[in-house]
Amino acid sequence: MSIPFYLQYYVEQARSKRHSQLVVGVLLGAFVLYNAIYFIAGYRLKARGRWRTLWQPVILIQKRLRYVHRFGFVSFDPALTILVLVYFAMNGLLVYTKTSDITYEANYYIVGKRVGRIAVANLPPMYIMSIKNNPFAHFAGLSHEKLNVLHRIMGLFVFCLVMLHIGFGIKYWYSLGFTYYFKIPPTIFGYIAYSMMGILCVGGLLRHFGYEIFVISHTVAGLLFLVTIYFHSEENVKPYVVSSTLIAGLDRTSRWVKGFYLRQQATVIALPDAIELNVRCTKYRWKAGSHIFVRIPKARFGQWHPFTIASVSSLDGSAEENMRLLIRPRKGITKRLAKLAGQTVAVHVDGFYGGNYRDLSQFRSVILIAGGSGASFTVPLAISQCHRESEKPSTDGRRLRFVFMVQRPEHVDWYRSDLRTISNEFEVDIYVTRASLEELPRDDITFEPINSASDSGNTSDHSVTSEKNELVLQDSSVDQPMPSRLRRGCIRYHSGRPDIYNILDDFTNAAEHDETVAVAACGALSLADTVRRFDARSSRPMYIYTEQFDM
Structure with missing residues (x-):
């Protein structure tokens, strides 16, 4: 049944209001679905024997979903892509559904107005994605870094919606010859808001080239955007602008208050x-x-x-x-x-x-990999595991390994005392990528290669052996022969870049058949890509947690 002409305006307003409210529900539902998929992962990590076999198809699918493919500067995260596509599709349905029976204005203009309202309704979730104390993180189990990626994607998506809104509006009012509409205050505020959002999107894309400029432009343009979009919007969508302002304001205020405290x-x-x-x-x-x-x-x-x-x-x-x-x-x-x-x-x-990773003490085999200052993440993880082992020694013979890559030998000084502590429980391998063994300084951490510990004449608290391009440093207080496979108190040095893929392959092959291996890595983007690629190609269930410098 057709809608009476005199009621169509009110029906359109009611539908737009209801569809705008559904935006938050759709987004929340997508996150719950995403979390449900990875909640299952927690169970399959603990599965053994026959249950592990039953979980094998799920394991393989999840491995493919979480592997990030990179093509030059473009990255492709399958799991995140599915979430984003669902979000795009649901927004598209909310924009176009139930507009064909509204005929009191041109259909494209009805759709254009709906697009604008849906764009404004997306603002509160978009701002929530940008804050640190994020309630959505509990629904999706995602880190702030990934939520911030979603914030940027949502920002670009809202910008595209606003472009459609402006395009349909300009076409409609020009077709009527009513050009004065472009000079009234609400329209002018809309143009300013659109310009500010363009600055926000461009600044977000260039954030890695000038972080401080990005911060300043994002703060100023973000404030002007909220003010101008408020005066442009209709009354029924202004609550979304107010709530977005409150979210951003409370986040900034809490940061400054906590900072002073x-x-x-x-x-x-x-x-x-x-x-x-x-x-x-x-x-x-x-x-x-x-x-x-x-x-x-x-x-x-x-x-x-x-x-x-x-x-x-x-x-x-x-x-x-x-x-x-x-x-x-x-x-x-x-x-x-x-x-x-x-x-x-x-x-x-x-x-x-x-620190949104799983408790590593539940895994028997753990390998931590760090590149350069990325050890600021893995070193505390290793030390915390050492403390747990000293308080409650494991009875199943845990396999713990720590791999650290530095460009120069002097960079080891960053974590000098920590490496000694870590070597009490972990096998420690240090790769110096831009120095030969002959360039390593003779001090209490790095040594020149010598034939054996017995004839070195070294009177320090450590002894050294060398073989090919490796050095092994052992605390002399540990009464053990110098091993080929490192024991407690040993640190092994290598010259050149490590083959992370082969290191992971050797480490996982040494684990039991039905054992889940935990890998945590932090460093350059290439390191995280290598770890994820290995996980995607391996049939073994693994727990992977990676962080990178340029997330």
């Missing part, structure tokens, strides 16, 4: 090709591998920058009373911070975030 003094220490920010922090607990946002007024007053905590909380058994942040000076705030070496500065801390 967690204000600490920190010492800037110069290291080879890096600096260490040593923050006095004895009363807080954080999970190994967590990160924080730091504001340092002396270096840059109004900006917050993320750094991974390279130490374990003193409340979790660490002997350290400070929170260590390892920073590679590049440009911007890190370059200015390097000039403050030797000084004490005030630091405002917002955290703690991250």
